[in-house]
Amino acid sequence: MKQLYYEDVSVGGEVIPLLKQPTTRQLVMWAGAVGDYQPIHYDKDFARSRGLSGVIVHGQLVGAFLGQLMTDWIGEQGILRKLGCSYKGMNYPGETITLGGKVTKKYVEGEEHRVECSLWAENPKGEKTATGTAMVILPSRG
């Protein structure tokens, strides 16, 4: 994993995108890992009865993907301090989710070299199914 430094980042620059294609198997793994057994994530008929067009990807899994987007980008020495996301639409298993982000701000606060980003998750139609923000602390070359 390549290390990202504060000096490497500029406002408007892009976070290296991350692609995910969660399968129903991955939803089962997530359900077990976090203890979220809501049937809308594994029972198609139940999901339809709740007004959904089918089984949906857990919002929090998309949130965790956004977390990975950031930690992959910032490298071992980077720290993800804040991660916020708002789930705007549904992601369906089998569909590719493109996770992306842009640097909105960089500043030094005390000893910390902070970078803020806006984030999103996009479905294959190009619709943003989640948007978010992150604040990370990066090492500096000094």
Add this chain to the structure above:
Amino acid sequence: MAEGTLDTDKLKSKLGVEWAPWSYPVAREMIRRFARAVGDPRGQDGNIAPPAFALAIGFEQFVDEVTTVVPFGTLLMGGTELECYQQIKSGDMITVVFKISSLRERQGKMGRMAFMTFDSTYQNQKQELVARCRQMVIGY
């Protein structure tokens, strides 16, 4: 659950009140399972959890508690705001405290819908704050 029978009054009585703390020992396998479920290279060795791992702590008990008080057919996540202050490692004992900080109801296309905000704080065995989380949840 029949439409229009949501009775959130019982949850309203818990508004702004911290729930009793729940403690969980963090096992290597929990971290590994989480990392594998996300497909995240961080945490695959089970030593240090990816930051979003805090979401897994107490979540099942939280959903059980909420749906015992009000039998929502579905809880949909509306949003998550996570602040991470320290890494969570295998062997940690994490204590989580939940609180409902807001609750409003609205008539939606699926009947009565409850829009709830939950705050949670996570402390380790040294009583250090490791994470704080706010989650927006829609129950219907």
